[in-house]
Amino acid sequence: MVLLGKLAIVTGAGSGIGRATCRVLANGGAKVIVADCNLHAAEQTVKAIGRDHAIALEVDVASLESVSKAVTSSIEHFAQPPSIVINSAGITRDGYLLKMTEKDFDDVYKVNLKGTFLMTQQFARAMIDHHVRNGSIINISSIVARISNPGQANYAATKAGVISLTEIAAKEFGKFGIRVNAILPGFINTPMVDVVPEKIKEDMLQRCPVGRLGRPEEIAHVIEFLASEKSSYVNGAAIEVTGGLK
Numbered sequence: 001m002v003l004l005g006k007l008a009i010v011t012g013a014g015s016g017i018g019r020a021t022c023r024v025l026a027n028g029g030a031k032v033i034v035a036d037c038n039l040h041a042a043e044q045t046v047k048a049i050g051r052d053h054a055i056a057l058e059v060d061v062a063s064l065e066s067v068s069k070a071v072t073s074s075i076e077h078f079a080q081p082p083s084i085v086i087n088s089a090g091i092t093r094d095g096y097l098l099k100m101t102e103k104d105f106d107d108v109y110k111v112n113l114k115g116t117f118l119m120t121q122q123f124a125r126a127m128i129d130h131h132v133r134n135g136s137i138i139n140i141s142s143i144v145a146r147i148s149n150p151g152q153a154n155y156a157a158t159k160a161g162v163i164s165l166t167e168i169a170a171k172e173f174g175k176f177g178i179r180v181n182a183i184l185p186g187f188i189n190t191p192m193v194d195v196v197p198e199k200i201k202e203d204m205l206q207r208c209p210v211g212r213l214g215r216p217e218e219i220a221h222v223i224e225f226l227a228s229e230k231s232s233y234v235n236g237a238a239i240e241v242t243g244g245l246k
């Protein structure tokens with residue numbers, strides 16, 4: 001129970017990596033705010049892990065108004081802001097650069113990069129104002145930030161931006177006792193990967209030394225480590241969890 005007594009908020013918690021993270025953090029003893037723009041999906045996650053451990057919250061990470069309401073609701077409900085923030089909300093809108101619409105670029109930017117910025121800024125400010133120590137913010141980037149797949153200019157650029165944002169936040173927040181780290185998952189078996197064309201999936205599997213997709217829990221266990229005091233000297237890191245895919 002490495003997270004006993006801790007409060008966490010997880011975005012994108014209605015599916016995939018976010019949902020698995022809620023389960024793992026709750027098993028580790030944390031109370032979890034299950035945040036997603038799809039409230040029904042968030043409620044399904046709460047149902048799966050039990051109402052003693054979690055509450056569902058509708059949050060659109062791309063909206064400052066929605067994120068600041070989430071801060072207020074968290075404090076109203078638990079009398080303090082969470083000390084653990086997991087930014088897992090993310091979307092893809094793949095397409096070759098020459099065909100990519102402005103909307104597909106903007107939509108991905110708003111959720112993946114601006115959403116991570118808003119969540120990081122608003123929840124870090126709440127932690128500082130409420131004198132929360134030992135904060136841990138974990139941002140889900142992607143190995144795509146490093147391998148730059150054709151057809152993912154919008155997604156890869158936002159995920160590279162998440163690494164920079166993480167490194168700067170780690171430098172700025174260290175003095176407040178808040179660590180900030182990023183995880184770069186490889187190909188993980190979630191609804192996000194269901195839409196990837198078979199040929200691209202096969203190519204990725206061939207390039208992956210362990211020869212299989214990752215399971216969402218395999219990301220969640222690294223998140224649990226980064227959320228806990230076991231990682232108390234890990235700060236500003238970008239950790240690849242890819243089965244060796246480069």
Ligand SMILES: NC(=O)c1ccc[n+]([C@@H]2O[C@H](COP(=O)([O-])OP(=O)(O)OC[C@H]3O[C@@H](n4cnc5c(N)ncnc54)[C@H](O)[C@@H]3O)[C@@H](O)[C@H]2O)c1
Pocket residue numbers: 011012013014015016017018035036037038041059060061062087088089090091111115140141142143184185186187188189190191192193
């Ligand atoms: N699955 C992979 O292979 C993989 C690989 C690398 C990185 N990632 C990253 O991991 C994170 C989780 O991905 P996943 O595979 O679990 O995806 P997923 O599609 O299963 O889940 C994403 C969740 O985010 C929510 N969401 C979307 N827009 C939102 C918004 N504006 N506000 C709040 N919630 C929003 C969705 O409703 C959904 O529940 C994403 O940031 C993704 O980019 C995934």
